[in-house]
Amino acid sequence: MKFSNPARPDAQIGLARARPQARALVQGRGTFASDITVPRMVHAAFLRSPYAHATITAIDLAQARTMPGVVAVLDGAAMADLCTPWVGVLTHLKGLKSAPQHPLAVGRVRWQGEPVAMVLANTRAQAEDAAEHIMVSYDPLPPVVDAAAALAPGAPIIHPELGDNLAFERHIDTGNTDAAFAAADHIIEADFTFGRHTGVTLEARAVVADWNEGEQRLTVHQGTQVPHMMQTIYALHLGLDESQVRVICPDVGGSFGIKIHVYPDEMAAVAASRLLRRPVRFAADRLESFVSDIHARDHTVHARLAVMNDGTITGFDIDDLTGIGPYSAYPRTSAVEANQVINLIGGPYRFAHYRARTRVAFQNKAMMSQYRAVGHPIATSVTEGLLDRAAQRLGIDPVTIRRRNLIPDDAYPCTSPSGMRFEALSHHACLDRLLTLMDYDGLRAEQASLRERGIMRGIGIASFIEITNPGAAFYGVGGARISAQDGATIRLDATGRLIVQASVTEQGQGTTTILAQIAAEAMGVAFEHIRVMLGDTDITPYGGGTWASRAAGIGGEATWQAARALRDQILTLAASILQETPTNLDISGGAVIDHASRAERITLAELARIAYFRPDTLPKGIQAELIATRHYVPREYPFAFTNGIQAAWLELDTETGFITLLKHWVVEDCGTIINPLLVDEQIRGGVVQGIGAALFEQCDYDSEGQMLNASMADYLVPMAGEMPDIIIGHVTTPTAESTIGAKGAGEAGTAAAAAAVANAVNDALSPRGITIDTIPLTPARILAALATYADGVGRG
């Protein structure tokens, strides 16, 4: 199938279609979980632990129960009777351990913000009032805050039954790393530190749970990426059959991986609905989001690179350490990010010798787990930071060292030293395109002339690889009931239009729109004649939902195949009505046409009318079947890797330490582009999330495990005023695994933006011989680094 030919009939794939759903959203007429009101609904509020680590010695709920509007007050013991605990491990992450986690803490609290008790009242305000009257006595325990300290001998053990605080450890050793480093002309060494940050979805997590005692059925309206996974979880832990649970996913106010995990407060709200036999709404407020949403990226990496005089890199030696909070998240675990970091380091480059260790430690901070571009930004920052240092040491241009080491575009398929299999990537083509787009030589000349006037500007470049379209390799092989396949059902309605029901979900990235485009082209009907329904376990085929950039590549392909199957069924029916052979017919423009002459034979509307209202006129033995379902999962490769490259151009103010982002470029290759408008905006949004990590975002904790900046006034996020315009280019290498050839694009922006910005800052600082290996690159950090330089000059 050649989607690159724009003149093909009924072309939809590749068109920059605006999203029809935007019409409701721009009017404020979307429906988010936090908008949903159900009769007799009560509101949940939680009392959360003020300590990072303490024993609960007593809980007194009596006074809270007398407060106005209160329906129920529950503690951990009461909740343990309603909902079984969970353990966030997967068998393919060998050795990963964690402890049972309850909806409300039982006996001991292990992070500041952990839910301890729950109030259900007629309004949220009443529930919060009553929560203030819950009396909890704590016996504080020494908190284990720092990941390295958590693994030190004699550290307090967060879960005594586990023996130590090491949740997971993995080693990779390929080639002969010691020999490679012994033979290296240069060894580049650096310690990278990444700030712990979080998703800050503008709509905080929200769930409306509605147990119907009469129907014996639970309906949960939830802002989630994974309705079927949540259906399984609720059934399993509340002792229900899956058929008793319906999860409906309305509009989702941002997710980015945050709304893909099992959260204790949400489980408590759902369990409480069953206890009370009435609906319960829990909508987190911003303050509790900061201490209860999943955090990510709290890593320190000791990294060494072996490089030869001609710029050839020969080996990486990596030691990664991360702290994940007191539990491994459920059901996806908190070891995946660390695993990805060591899988992806060095990924764009050709080298043979790789040694890596990652260690994942329990600690008394909020939990960490998967957030957009899991592991990618860390791997990219380490790899690209080392390459820039190597270029500097060798006195060659950052582009030169990349050109020398990027895997050649004709070397595929190939396998990385960490075992990642690449079907077909385009690093050199992307680099070429980037240099043209940004006028690299012109920018270097501009930078040099400004430097003479004391203006410090920097250029940073970062190549990346991106994991998309995951099959069962991520979770299914480890025993999790997280589906790797997705399905689509398409039916012709009685007016000749199509209804698509699919198991992938929408969080604003445009899933609904691209499925409509795919169905329209596959069938030969107008885009406007497709209606897409997603996010409801009662009405969609079973599937994994939307995560790890899989909706387009997997859900899109299922939709294509379902539409083609239905098309064949329609042609069979049309052939019998028209007394023609199906191969002489085609569908285009919403009608069955003659294949050769393209002349219309019968419209789909007329065909539907006959099939549904006058089946008596059909030939004997002909039963119209105007619905088809297909499922899809890639089988050749565990992931469809994409690739790309980013560049940042910025100015650094040495007086204030402030950075002004001037421009940012991305060239990426996500295979067949179904909708360039949506792909480009995915990438821009991802870049800005990566810039947030580079410059602003960090969950600051003190030595007692208290988060110090848990509000939007204190935790800085990128705003419109500081962000640059972002120029995007594409190289297109479709995956041969599917008909459409689409790979994912959701992680690409975030994967390398921080690396590009950090490299640009260090490029700006290079005349002073300073490099900074810690993000976020706050003004304070930059001024401190500049002061070190000034001290050095003073001493020299």
Added chain:
Amino acid sequence: MTSITLTVNGEPITATIPPRLHLADFLRDHLGLTGTHLGCEHGVCGACTVRLDGAIVRGCLVLAVQADCCTVETIEGLSDSGEVADLQHAFAARNALQCGYCTPGMVMTAQDFLLHAPADASRAAIREHLSGNYCRCTGYEAIVDAVETTLNARRTS
């Protein structure tokens, strides 16, 4: 409880409410106007931006009792009157929204900019005016484009 009388999207409203209720909760929970969203409830994110007597305010930083005898306009009102139809069309056409949660507040703020900006306002001026409205999805550029497109179209119409 306190009694207030106000006009919301042209409709006269009388309500008896707790004095601590903020305007955004009043609009959402008492009037069902859920287009006004809550993102932080401490005046930082801009998701709850509404118009109070013609000026944009954070609905979470105004008590509902402070709106007594006032005129309140929300995204639903501006949508139905057609006042922002061109801006909304530009947002949709440029894909200047993804999840759509910030969008009502963004549209309210952008319309405030468009009503007061000079015809030759720069992109930097647009970014500056929108810099109190948080969007996690788009990276802002498409929003700036949509506002700039509307500014240019209104100038030439």
